[in-house]
Amino acid sequence: MTVIEEMGLRAKNAAKILRTADPEMKTKALNMMADDLSKHQNEILSANAEDLREAESNGMAKAMMDRLLLTPERIEGMASALRDVAAWPDPVGKIQEDYTRPNGLRIKKISIPLGVIGIIFESRPNVTSDCAGLCIRAGNCVILRGGHEAFRSNNAITEIMRSALAGAGLPEDCVQLVKDLSHESAHELMCLSDYIDVLIPRGSSRLINRVLDESKVPVIQTGAGNCHVYIDKDADPEMAVSITVNAKTDRPSVCNAAETLLVHKDIAEEVLPKIADALTDRNVELRCDEHAHSILADAGLCSGSKQALIKDASEADWATEYDDLIMAVRIVPSLDAAVDHIDKWSTHHSEAIVTENAESAEKFLAEVDSSAVYWNASTRFTDGGEMGLGAEIGISTQKLHARGPMGVDQLVTYKFSLTGNGQVR
Amino acid sequence: MTVIEEMGLRAKNAAKILRTADPEMKTKALNMMADDLSKHQNEILSANAEDLREAESNGMAKAMMDRLLLTPERIEGMASALRDVAAWPDPVGKIQEDYTRPNGLRIKKISIPLGVIGIIFESRPNVTSDCAGLCIRAGNCVILRGGHEAFRSNNAITEIMRSALAGAGLPEDCVQLVKDLSHESAHELMCLSDYIDVLIPRGSSRLINRVLDESKVPVIQTGAGNCHVYIDKDADPEMAVSITVNAKTDRPSVCNAAETLLVHKDIAEEVLPKIADALTDRNVELRCDEHAHSILADAGLCSGSKQALIKDASEADWATEYDDLIMAVRIVPSLDAAVDHIDKWSTHHSEAIVTENAESAEKFLAEVDSSAVYWNASTRFTDGGEMGLGAEIGISTQKLHARGPMGVDQLVTYKFSLTGNGQVR
Numbered sequence: 063m064t065v066i067e068e069m070g071l072r073a074k075n076a077a078k079i080l081r082t083a084d085p086e087m088k089t090k091a092l093n094m095m096a097d098d099l100s101k102h103q104n105e106i107l108s109a110n111a112e113d114l115r116e117a118e119s120n121g122m123a124k125a126m127m128d129r130l131l132l133t134p135e136r137i138e139g140m141a142s143a144l145r146d147v148a149a150w151p152d153p154v155g156k157i158q159e160d161y162t163r164p165n166g167l168r169i170k171k172i173s174i175p176l177g178v179i180g181i182i183f184e185s186r187p188n189v190t191s192d193c194a195g196l197c198i199r200a201g202n203c204v205i206l207r208g209g210h211e212a213f214r215s216n217n218a219i220t221e222i223m224r225s226a227l228a229g230a231g232l233p234e235d236c237v238q239l240v241k242d243l244s245h246e247s248a249h250e251l252m253c254l255s256d257y258i259d260v261l262i263p264r265g266s267s268r269l270i271n272r273v274l275d276e277s278k279v280p281v282i283q284t285g286a287g288n289c290h291v292y293i294d295k296d297a298d299p300e301m302a303v304s305i306t307v308n309a310k311t312d313r314p315s316v317c318n319a320a321e322t323l324l325v326h327k328d329i330a331e332e333v334l335p336k337i338a339d340a341l342t343d344r345n346v347e348l349r350c351d352e353h354a355h356s357i358l359a360d361a362g363l364c365s366g367s368k369q370a371l372i373k374d375a376s377e378a379d380w381a382t383e384y385d386d387l388i389m390a391v392r393i394v395p396s397l398d399a400a401v402d403h404i405d406k407w408s409t410h411h412s413e414a415i416v417t418e419n420a421e422s423a424e425k426f427l428a429e430v431d432s433s434a435v436y437w438n439a440s441t442r443f444t445d446g447g448e449m450g451l452g453a454e455i456g457i458s459t460q461k462l463h464a465r466g467p468m469g470v471d472q473l474v475t476y477k478f479s480l481t482g483n484g485q486v487r
Numbered sequence: 488m489t490v491i492e493e494m495g496l497r498a499k500n501a502a503k504i505l506r507t508a509d510p511e512m513k514t515k516a517l518n519m520m521a522d523d524l525s526k527h528q529n530e531i532l533s534a535n536a537e538d539l540r541e542a543e544s545n546g547m548a549k550a551m552m553d554r555l556l557l558t559p560e561r562i563e564g565m566a567s568a569l570r571d572v573a574a575w576p577d578p579v580g581k582i583q584e585d586y587t588r589p590n591g592l593r594i595k596k597i598s599i600p601l602g603v604i605g606i607i608f609e610s611r612p613n614v615t616s617d618c619a620g621l622c623i624r625a626g627n628c629v630i631l632r633g634g635h636e637a638f639r640s641n642n643a644i645t646e647i648m649r650s651a652l653a654g655a656g657l658p659e660d661c662v663q664l665v666k667d668l669s670h671e672s673a674h675e676l677m678c679l680s681d682y683i684d685v686l687i688p689r690g691s692s693r694l695i696n697r698v699l700d701e702s703k704v705p706v707i708q709t710g711a712g713n714c715h716v717y718i719d720k721d722a723d724p725e726m727a728v729s730i731t732v733n734a735k736t737d738r739p740s741v742c743n744a745a746e747t748l749l750v751h752k753d754i755a756e757e758v759l760p761k762i763a764d765a766l767t768d769r770n771v772e773l774r775c776d777e778h779a780h781s782i783l784a785d786a787g788l789c790s791g792s793k794q795a796l797i798k799d800a801s802e803a804d805w806a807t808e809y810d811d812l813i814m815a816v817r818i819v820p821s822l823d824a825a826v827d828h829i830d831k832w833s834t835h836h837s838e839a840i841v842t843e844n845a846e847s848a849e850k851f852l853a854e855v856d857s858s859a860v861y862w863n864a865s866t867r868f869t870d871g872g873e874m875g876l877g878a879e880i881g882i883s884t885q886k887l888h889a890r891g892p893m894g895v896d897q898l899v900t901y902k903f904s905l906t907g908n909g910q911v912r
Binding site: 078081082161163167169174176177255259260274275278280281282298301304305307308309312405423427428429431432433434435436437438439440442443444448449450460461462463465466475476477478479480481482483484485486487 | 503506507586588592594599601602680684685699700703705706707723726729730732733734737830848852853854856857858859860861862863864865867868869873874875885886887888890891900901902903904905906907908909910911912
């Protein structure tokens with residue numbers, strides 16, 4: 063048995079215990095995990111300092127260094143997230159249906175944990191405790207595989223959580239961290255379908271695509287966000303500006319940020335220069351189709367100080383998730399054309415229409431096939447916390463199992479429990 | 488664009504229309520499909536006769552020929568299944584949740600179709616109309632890929648359904664049949680993730696494993712059924728016999744038939760000879776562990792006429808889905824050992840405990856991690872119709888999305904529809 067297989071077996075054995083564990087025991091364990099992160103802050107900080115030193119000597123970019131950095135406040139934030147999850151209602155054991163068939167067979171449909179969840183991530187060390195907390199609340203064991211650059215931090219956090227679990231009377235193997243970070247061990251993890259029930263990749267689209275390609279374990283695809291804002295001909299111009307600016311610039315690096323702006327031709331001359339003015343004020347580069355470019359030129363935006371920010375779009379721009387202060391802009395002849403553009407290029411994450419026309423809005427909401435569709439609001443609300451679903455393990459952009467923000471309640475499945483008195487067929 | 492890609496694109500375009508189609512239009516289309524299958528019976532029968540002639544000249548086994556055979560009664564059965572699905576409540580557009588956030592954003596969670604479903608199957612021609620009906624009721628387009636041996640039958644059925652769809656005002660491309668049955672076209676279909684949302688393989692475990700291996704499209708794994716009956720020490724002996732006999736012999740070739748019998752050591756001497764006697768009366772071969780074998784020898788079953796049916800089990804037997812009149816038999820020292828055996832070898836389809844002891848039953852029902860767990864009833868009830876879920880497209884043995892029988896109601900997903908008045912973050 064390889065090291066990875068052994069981890070899988072240990073997770074599966076721990077899952078047997080965790081799946082029928084008392085809800086209060088899980089609550090206690092989660093609170094102890096939170097307390098212990100606070101208590102052992104210095105261990106985490108010193109492991110993190112080592113990670114940072116190595117990262118710096120490897121010439122890591124400043125923005126990346128900031129993502130890697132832990133501070134006492136950030137560790138308190140991790141502890142506080144664990145306490146929130148501890149307080150979340152336990153989703154396991156809910157009777158979803160309970161009925162009796164004509165032959166007397168009583169059938170209950172009961173929510174149960176997924177089992178063992180594998181998470182492959184490359185972002186900040188807080189993912190370690192955030193994901194562990196969500197998984198345990200829903201009765202799942204988790205095998206975490208973080209990035210090289212945060213290994214010491216992730217390992218310190220994991221060890222503290224494991225000993226808290228043991229202290230609360232649950233198997234420490236409910237949470238495990240992969241220590242061999244080779245390409246081979248990742249591949250092995252993705253093929254561990256005897257032990258892992260679901261794999262959730264969190265990170266760049268390169269990472270997600272690799273997991274989709276290689277994995278034999280069912281994958282939940284998360285995070286790809288080529289999101290659109292469509293300004294309808296009946297839009298309120300002021301709202302069009304504020305929603306577009308918010309969706310693009312509030313936090314450009316996250317998946318619910320907008321990447322493409324579609325504007326109805328009948329309102330484009332009035333509204334596009336205003337939006338472009340506000341976006342370029344915030345240093346957003348605009349990649350425009352021919353029509354949009356000519357409208358901005360007529361409005362005088364293609365000369366003077368903002369000139370450098372107005373560029374031409376190529377087809378590749380419609381497909382690009384910039385995660386940056388860049389926005390593609392296209393003029394469309396109709397609402398139908400906007401829906402078609404979105405259907406063709408979107409990653410089906412979040413799309414918004416700005417309009418005062420209820421009929422157009424209803425059409426957009428019904429026809430756009432994305433996990434979250436908005437009428438007169440920013441795409442930035444696609445978020446577990448903002449939508450009232452609690453913390454999230456990721457935002458699903460696939461159709462199987464769960465769509466949009468996946469919180470504790472999405473980390474369960476169900477089984478049928480049938481009771482008879484000797485029924486045969 | 489290849490032929491398969493073109494099919495994908497046509498399905499995606501048809502899905503745009505079907506996903507917002509009026510429920511009554513879908514009902515009408517399904518009833519017209521049913522009527523037309525009856526009306527064009529002779530076309531189907533003559534296509535089927537050609538398939539049968541070719542199959543016979545290729546030396547197909549008799550049991551397989553019977554699966555391939557269509558009769559006027561079987562075609563009426565297909566039409567009647569379509570009418571049942573037409574009468575099933577439309578699962579699309581249900582408001583699952585509707586709430587307003589403190590910032591005034593109103594959030595609705597709405598059921599929507601999965602989109603385009605690919606079905607790769609190798610069994611009887613009725614699968615063509617059964618799957619098409621379930622998919623259309625739930626607003627999904629379907630791309631069907633059946634086996635070579637039934638191609639003419641499947642094609643005749645598909646063409647009739649397509650023209651009925653067009654007659655009802657829906658795109659005929661809601662249902663398409665793959666005509667190039669090469670290995671390459673199957674592979675292409677499994678990689679068509681731009682157009683297909685879910686792939687459901689139906690057939691042998693070889694087929695299912697190939698799809699799991701090759702597919703880039705999310706797969707719902709169905710049908711693997713290594714099911715167990717466990718006779719607890721507190722079982723009613725008569726019930727133990729009748730449930731085991733039913734679970735094994737009622738229809739040995741289907742996935743909810745039992746494959747392994749586990750018997751608690753304290754009741755084995757009393758009950759195992761009775762069960763073995765009843766099973767061997769029905770010509771079931773028993774593959775026994777050492778302890779079971781010695782109990783049957785002591786009971787005199789290993790000599791005389793039944794001798795040839797009592798054999799030794801090897802470890803491979805615990806893993807085997809015989810789909811035949813063969814059953815593996817093992818004596819276990821405890822309920823825990825039974826649960827452990829099931830945990831190790833089961834495909835998590837259906838498992839039953841026979842006991843009069845409520846505490847043991849509750850433990851079994853809670854701890855066994857299968858899609859259907861039974862107390863004092865036969866595993867044969869894991870079936871959409873028997874469980875009151877309507878017809879089924881397959882029985883899921885995975886944890887993502889749906890478990891157990893998947894009917895119309897399991898062929899949908901959801902989206903969030905958010906309405907605001909200019910909310911930004």
